[in-house]
Amino acid sequence: MSKVRAAVFASGTGSNFQAMMETENLACEITLLVCDKPGASVLEKAKRFNVPTIVFDPNMYSTKEEYELEVLHVLKEAKIDWIFLAGYMRIVGPTLLQAYDGKMMNIHPSLLPQFPGKDAIGQAFRAGVETTGVTVHYIDEGIDTGPIIDQVEIKVHKNDTKESLQKRIQEVEHQLYPAVINDVLSKGVKS
Ligand SMILES: Nc1nc2c(c(=O)[nH]1)N[C@@H](CN(C=O)c1ccc(C(=O)N[C@@H](CCC(=O)O)C(=O)O)cc1)CN2
Numbered sequence: 001m002s003k004v005r006a007a008v009f010a011s012g013t014g015s016n017f018q019a020m021m022e023t024e025n026l027a028c029e030i031t032l033l034v035c036d037k038p039g040a041s042v043l044e045k046a047k048r049f050n051v052p053t054i055v056f057d058p059n060m061y062s063t064k065e066e067y068e069l070e071v072l073h074v075l076k077e078a079k080i081d082w083i084f085l086a087g088y089m090r091i092v093g094p095t096l097l098q099a100y101d102g103k104m105m106n107i108h109p110s111l112l113p114q115f116p117g118k119d120a121i122g123q124a125f126r127a128g129v130e131t132t133g134v135t136v137h138y139i140d141e142g143i144d145t146g147p148i149i150d151q152v153e154i155k156v157h158k159n160d161t162k163e164s165l166q167k168r169i170q171e172v173e174h175q176l177y178p179a180v181i182n183d184v185l186s187k188g189v190k191s
């Protein structure tokens, strides 16, 4: 039986994409990288792993639906079953939400519902919390409001800088996301 085919959506560095590609027992094939930032360094990583890419610039479209319809056409052509957002900094609209209902996840660098949205690590750091963490959740129409699949707590050290905290958070992300993907895909249903 052929493996589940997945697309990763990313806008930036792509360390979570790289962690998935380096996971030997990943329960799916990452067969497409979708990026909304021409020139993003994740694209160099995709090239290194021989993963085909779709790159689009939302500023070249008049609506979100317009670019999501184009992306959806490529996803269907590529027979993509699942979408994993990994630092994708666009709000997913109804076109992709409907097409991948229950088959789209995101990783977020806080213990949701704490610190949703952008710069979650900066929000936690400025709030002076003693504990933050990482969340993997399903995507819905809200921002970081989808059902939580798993979370890991991370202690904030007294001498932490935002950068040292981000490093520890990303080390956890690189283990958690592939583990959650394998767990969800092994169940075959939305948990
Ligand atoms: N429908 C959903 N889309 C996305 C979710 C989600 O939970 N539901 N998670 C985000 C990731 N994210 C933070 O976790 C996030 C990313 C980007 C923004 C944002 O405001 N971005 C743009 C708006 C661009 C657009 O209109 O698409 C901005 O910079 O103004 C907020 C949160 C991924 N998508």
Ligand SMILES: NCC(=O)N[C@@H]1O[C@H](COP(=O)([O-])[O-])[C@@H](O)[C@H]1O
Residues within 6 Å of the ligand: 010, 011, 012, 013, 014, 015, 016, 017, 086, 087, 088, 107, 108, 109, 117, 118, 119, 120, 170, 173
């Ligand atoms: N709001 C979503 C959000 O902040 N996502 C965060 O973007 C980073 C992407 O890093 P990467 O490009 O190195 O994988 C990750 O830390 C992820 O949790």
